[in-house]
Amino acid sequence: MQGQLKELSETINLPSLGEREVLVANASVADNMGNIVYNSSTSPCHSEGSRGYGNTSGIENEALRHLEGNVQGRLVPKEASTLPSALDCLSEFVSKKLLNRKVILFLDYDGTLSPIVDDPDSAFLPEETKVALLKLTQVGIPVAIVSGRARKKIQNFVNIDTLYYAGSHGFDICGPNGYIVPHQVAGEALPVLGKAAEMIEEQIVNKFPGSSIEDNILSKTLHYRRCPPSVVPELERKLDDILQRFPQLHKTYGKCVFEIRPKINWDKGKAVEWLLSELAMDSPDVVPIYIGDDRTDEDAFRVVVERGVAIIVAEDSRYATFANFRLKDPFEVRNFLVKFWASILDIMEKGNNWDKLADGK
Structure with missing residues (x-):
């Protein structure tokens, strides 16, 4: 195990992760997420008065107040800045929540695994991130990429044949066994x-x-x-x-x-639910983890947050989200994946057969 960890550490030159304040906040399902506009005035894609990308602090606050005032007995979206860092909380989370439970990992692609770039065809997966994903599958963690992009394009970017891929917002799904499930409607x-x-x-x-x-x-x-x-x-x-x-x-x-x-009742959240059911991982002993950065990922956050981990990738402090943890950028996502893999190795070293736990055997 130490040899594997040393190998990955040499492949990925990890920087020192500085101390940061952790503010605990709840986030879970609530209705009408479409009312919450998340882009800030500092976004490169903002325009005064236009829904979805303008100076939206007032709109966000109004939407949050509306949800907090009308959703009784349920958790509501929170601003991303109030969420604890997934990196800071990982060790405690693994030791207290994941031990002796099965895990499945879902990730968006653009802005999560790969940095956002001007040319969509140049959104390549960093090699260090690819290594981390591969290592996770090798210890038995099912990994699925859920993207708005065409499935084949994402497969070409990632190029790991042991992953599950859900393209076109989950309308087109395939897995490592070669099965393909395009949405008929x-x-x-x-x-x-x-x-x-x-x-x-x-x-x-x-x-x-x-x-x-x-x-x-x-x-x-x-x-x-x-x-x-x-x-x-x-x-x-x-x-x-x-x-x-x-x-x-x-x-x-x-x-x-x-x-x-x-115009079909299907989205990334439905794709996550379908995969959990298809892989017989929709039971209480499974902890789903979803990492994403976009508004379309909120549908998936709503599916996993109350029984698992929903991680928003966002630097914008006013980003309203259903997630319960936060990472700042794809660089931190990579570091999270590496630390997650290292935590699993540590569990295995202590005598727990993680690979069988992950596969549900």
Whole structure:
């Protein structure tokens, strides 16, 4: 075991993790998360007065007050700055909550495993993070990547054949045994998605420099990160005009993107529930861990937070989230994965057969 830990430590040059204040806060499910706008005025994708990316501190506070005043007997979303660091709490959490229980790990890709970049096709997985993911699977932890991107694109980025992959916000799922589960109803929306994408290309991408549309097969993503903030409200209005012609589709918000998806009751949270059931890990003795950075990850946080761990990746202190822990950036995510793996090795060294616990054997 010491040899394995030394090997990974040499592969990943970990910096010293400084002391930070830990504020304990509760976060769990609540209704109408869509009312909470999370981007701050310091975001590179902000624009005055436009829903989803403007100076939203007032909107956030109003939404939080609304939820806190109307959701009785239930936990409500909290600002990310009030959440304890997942790095600081990991050792205690592993020793008190994970011992003798099974674990499954879910992660978003962009902004979580890979840093956000201007060119979506250049969002490569850092080698050190890949090593950490591989090590976790080698000690029996099921790992799933849940992304809005096309499944095959994420598979090419990560390139680990022992992982589960849920692409297009969970509409397209595959596993290490080679099975593929595309969402049948979403597949029926492909012609409509194609027509909408053609109009978006013609009326938006060709007229708003810096914008681009990404084909995720069962969804489309309109990127505006490279656009001047002043044009984003008009760009969104154009998109809304187009989508009025396609009642089968709807728009959701991400970081400097608009997602165009089939209007189906399916999201990352549903994908997590499906995987837990499919892998026979939807029982009380299983601790699901979900790490994500985007608004679309909140659906998954709501699924796991009351029985597991939901970790938001965010530097914005006003980010309203259902998560119960926080990491600042993909760099801290990598460090968390390494420390998590090291904690598992420590448990195994003390005589606990973690790999069998993780597999439920």
